[in-house]
Amino acid sequence: MTADWAALRAAAVDVAERAYAPYSRLRVGAAGLTGDGRIVTGCNVENASFGLTLCAECGLVAALHATAPSARPAQAAPAPPPAPPTLIAVAVVAGDGDPQLPCGRCRQLLLEAGGPELLVDTAGGPRPLAELLPAAFGGADLSARRDNAS
Numbered sequence: 235m236t237a238d239w240a241a242l243r244a245a246a247v248d249v250a251e252r253a254y255a256p257y258s259r260l261r262v263g264a265a266g267l268t269g270d271g272r273i274v275t276g277c278n279v280e281n282a283s284f285g286l287t288l289c290a291e292c293g294l295v296a297a298l299h300a301t302a303p304s305a306r307p308a309q310a311a312p313a314p315p316p317a318p319p320t321l322i323a324v325a326v327v328a329g330d331g332d333p334q335l336p337c338g339r340c341r342q343l344l345l346e347a348g349g350p351e352l353l354v355d356t357a358g359g360p361r362p363l364a365e366l367l368p369a370a371f372g373g374a375d376l377s378a379r380r381d382n383a384s
């Protein structure tokens with residue numbers, strides 16, 4: 235599946251207008267293309283405590299999961315758990331419509347939502363997330379480093 239970057243940027247610009255950013259006045263929107271062809275979006279939501287502020291990518295990843303097709307089969311037959319929804323392309327923009335690179339926390343969030351191959355729009359064009367978050371920490375590190383790992 236090829237990303238329509240113009241459509242992703244337009245969706246990000248649209249959702250940036252819904253940002254709640256009374257403190258920084260930096261409205262940010264994020265739009266992602268899922269592996270099953272959906273576009274999901276998120277905007278930043280600030281908080282007076284600052285530490286509780288949510289970046290646009292947080293809303294995007296929440297929407298990715300919240301809007302995924304139903305994971306439960308109609309009948310109660312045992313089945314393996316479905317694969318989690320996946321992002322394949324993400325555009326993040328500031329209110330001016332220009333690409334905005336995700337912060338470090340959000341690069342980590344996006345890694346788990348799309349993997350190192352996830353394409354992220356930048357001013358220089360789409361780049362794989364692995365270039366923006368090299369030597370990343372992931373779920374495999376947890377299972378490999380647990381106390382009871384053998």
Ligand SMILES: [Zn+2]
Pocket residue numbers: 289290291336337338339340341
């Ligand atoms: Zn962030």
